[in-house]
Amino acid sequence: MDEHLTIRFGKESDQKYLIEWLLQPGVLDGFPLHDLREIEDAARIWVSYSSQHAVLTALWDGVPCGIANLYLQPYKKLAHQCLFAIIVDEKMRGKGIGTKLMKDLMALAKERFKLEFIHLEVYEGNPAIHLYERLGFEKYGVHKHFMKDKDKYVDKILMQKVL
């Protein structure tokens, strides 16, 4: 794996990969996004953090295959922590890309931004919950019925990890 997988800082131009991966079948079940307009809006915000070096892009043989970002807080009172997001190209899952991205993101959060903890929002049934648990994230709350998709409610699970 090591010879194939590298991590670099994200760029605004990575937005097209993010949009492509969000549009893959079934992926939007795990995101509160409905259509292309919403996906483009969320992707634009996501990669905008690249200007602060808070986005990491995973490359497999030089081709983007995953992106993770820190939603750095805009306010001083909250600047010791932040939310993050991660996505891996559906075709490239099971290769340890998510784990590597997460470990590098946690190191970035701790060393560059001096964050004390990071937290995430994940929807019930998302298999990524096991990855987060394996990496030491702990559940601190559930927002019931947060997402409503085709009249079916999905709970949002809130997890965090002290760095």
Next chain:
Amino acid sequence: MNSLEGFDIRYTLPEDLSYLQKWFEDPSACNDYPFTNDEKSDALKNWIGFGKYKASLTGMINDVPCAIGTLFLMPYRKVAHHCSFYLMVDPAMRGKGIGTSMLKNLLHLAKTRFRLESVHVEIYEPSDLLPLLLKEGFVQFVRQENFVKIDGIGHARLLLEHSFNG
């Protein structure tokens, strides 16, 4: 007209921003919000901006604004059945039941105009807003320690929800 003498409520207008700014002149007014005194300018403009969706109410005493409550409508369809809100009462007009009246009207707006199923709010300990929220049927569902840090001391954030579905 509300039972409070001279009290009425209308939709928020852009010019109400000047009142909101005035109520936030006391730096301690920011204690209940994520922004600090130095950061409030853009935050207050964004807040008032929801008035264009008729999602914001201004309380008036004798035609003078005394409170603003605003629903922060969600931008994405799958989460559009709920939202959070902010509420601010003129510090000089507290203790008269204005906050209670504003909250009741805001919940009514959420339920009847926007057909929301629930409304939630984020507060930071210690918060004077907690007794009012509990009285109006809000239920705490999340407590996150150290979410806010003021002068090096961590404070928990609490998330509370009011459901219209019983």
